[in-house]
Amino acid sequence: MSLMDLFFKRKPSAGIARERLQVLLAHERIATGHSELLAKLQEEIIQVIARHIKIDRDQVHVKLDRGNDMSTLEIDVDLPTVMPVVSAR
Amino acid sequence: MAKVLVVTSGKGGVGKTTSTAALGAALAQNGANVVVVDFDVGLRNLDLVMGAERRVVYDLINVVQGDAKLVQALIRDKRIENLSLLPASQTRDKDALTPEGVERVIGELREKFDWVICDSPAGIEKGAMLAMYHADVAVVVTNPEVSSVRDSDRIIGMLDSKTAKAERGEAIEKHLLITRFDPGRAARGEMLSIDDVLDILSIPLVGIIPESEEVLRASNVGSPVTLASPDGVAARAYFDAARRLAGEQVDMVVPMERKGLMSRLFGRRVA
Numbered sequence: 001m002s003l004m005d006l007f008f009k010r011k012p013s014a015g016i017a018r019e020r021l022q023v024l025l026a027h028e029r030i031a032t033g034h035s036e037l038l039a040k041l042q043e044e045i046i047q048v049i050a051r052h053i054k055i056d057r058d059q060v061h062v063k064l065d066r067g068n069d070m071s072t073l074e075i076d077v078d079l080p081t082v083m084p085v086v087s088a089r
Numbered sequence: 090m091a092k093v094l095v096v097t098s099g100k101g102g103v104g105k106t107t108s109t110a111a112l113g114a115a116l117a118q119n120g121a122n123v124v125v126v127d128f129d130v131g132l133r134n135l136d137l138v139m140g141a142e143r144r145v146v147y148d149l150i151n152v153v154q155g156d157a158k159l160v161q162a163l164i165r166d167k168r169i170e171n172l173s174l175l176p177a178s179q180t181r182d183k184d185a186l187t188p189e190g191v192e193r194v195i196g197e198l199r200e201k202f203d204w205v206i207c208d209s210p211a212g213i214e215k216g217a218m219l220a221m222y223h224a225d226v227a228v229v230v231t232n233p234e235v236s237s238v239r240d241s242d243r244i245i246g247m248l249d250s251k252t253a254k255a256e257r258g259e260a261i262e263k264h265l266l267i268t269r270f271d272p273g274r275a276a277r278g279e280m281l282s283i284d285d286v287l288d289i290l291s292i293p294l295v296g297i298i299p300e301s302e303e304v305l306r307a308s309n310v311g312s313p314v315t316l317a318s319p320d321g322v323a324a325r326a327y328f329d330a331a332r333r334l335a336g337e338q339v340d341m342v343v344p345m346e347r348k349g350l351m352s353r354l355f356g357r358r359v360a
Contacts, residue, residue: 012278017235018285025242025289032246 038062045075054084091199094206094334095224097248101211101242103232104268107304110138110207111324112228114313115331117172122162126175128220129210130186133177139166140311141174150178153190159197168316175204183216195223213247221252225346226262226334228295232269233281241265241290264295266330267307271300272343296330297343298323322346 010065049055059077094212096109106129115124127135130150136142137252141164147157159175166172173182175198179186198205209220221227227248231241245263267286272278298304299322307317315324315331322344329339 014275014278014281017281018289021235021238021289023177024239028239028242029246032243036250 034064038064039074045077049077050086052086053079054086055079090224092201092204093195093199093223094204094226094228095209095221096206096228096230097209097217097221097244098211098230098237099213099217099244100232100237103209103230103237103297104247104304105230106134106138106208107152107308108228108230108266108268108298108327109135109206110313111307111315111327112331112334113204113206114166114169114172115315115324115328116204116335117166118319118328119317119331121335122171122201123204123206124173124175124198125206125208126198127177127208127251128186128216129208130177130181130183130216131179132210133179135208136164136174136176137311138308139174139313141166141176142311145176148176148178149187149194150181152194153186155190159201167169168312171358174283183214186216186219188219188222191219192223213243217244217348218247223250223253224248224261225254226264228264228266229290229292229309230266230268231286231290233267233275233283233286235281236291238281238286245290245292247307263292263335265290265292266296266298267294268298269300270297270343272345284292295333296326298326298330299343299345301346 042060045062046055046057046060049060055077059078061074063074063076065072065074096105096112098105109125113123117123124137125135125229126149127133128149129135133148136145144164147162149162151157152159162175164174165174166174195205207220207224229241229244231237248261248263249255252261265287267283270283271280275282283294283297298299301321301323303318303323304314305313307314310317314321315327318324325344332339
């Protein structure tokens with residue numbers, strides 16, 4: 001502590017720490033929650049398609065766009081012109 | 090029934106290893122049969138903090154890979170006979186730790202001990218994930234400081250989604266252990282208070298370990314702080330936390346240092 005600090009007492013900083021954390025974690029919790037949801041969706045969508053069509057993992061893209069009023073879930077599946085159908089059992 | 094407890098935090102240097110040793114010793118001092126397991130492959134330190142660094146022959150990886158039997162790798166504490174250590178490997182690659190191997194070793198430990206306490210490595214990589222995977226109970230070690238609280242929040246999310254219990258749809262028991270707490274600075278608004286941290290992380294509090302010189306002294310001499318200075322503030326706080334983990338109701342107080350006139354006048358240098 002310098003001599004100046006004795007005269008100009010600094011404002012306690014714990015309140016700032018608390019506020020910064022609250023804002024940051026509110027965002028991070030949503031972000032990690034979404035990334036897990038997306039991974040799950042992608043996995044299950046691949047499984048459903050793979051039941052009928054032979055498909056590669058990287059042919060399925062799942063994207064979540066967050067808007068203010070509405071969010072969109074975009075599922076993009078690349079299919080070859082001649083579909084390699086999984087034979088019925 | 091045996092309980093598997095993981096001591097975790099995300100951030101490094103917050104006191105996971107110190108807390109593993111202290112809680113393990115405290116539970117054992119209260120009569121339970123305890124093993125502490127070091128999951129920090131490549132950077133083992135629990136052996137050093139426990140004062141057993143010269144007694145390591147086999148380690149967790151040897152047992153996981155079937156090169157040694159569990160009983161060969163377990164090191165029994167010289168001070169408390171119902172406390173054992175399973176050290177981590179210092180040299181091997183951390184990829185040597187396989188999920189199947191860890192599952193088998195944890196299963197064997199469950200049969201031998203009342204408490205299996207896993208000291209997690211820092212970070213959110215494979216080692217940390219394996220350390221938490223089989224846990225029934227988690228102790229999240231947090232310093233009242235922004236980066237530690239943020240990382241703890243992340244780890245809490247993982248405990249709720251990436252553990253065997255979570256995958257079975259069961260809830261994992263989570264406890265917050267606040268370490269390096271300075272009541273004076275928190276009261277002056279210079280440090281996040283206990284309530285601040287609890288508000289943000291919202292998991293139940295199991296203990297508050299005040300900042301204390303005894304913790305460093307204990308690790309210097311290679312002894313859990315509950316053995317090195319059992320009457321000190323840190324040890325008393327760890328004893329209380331251990332009793333809460335065992336299911337006892339213990340009032341939450343922050344043990345305070347009783348300062349003599351000299352140390353009041355001259356601060357810590359005289360202690």
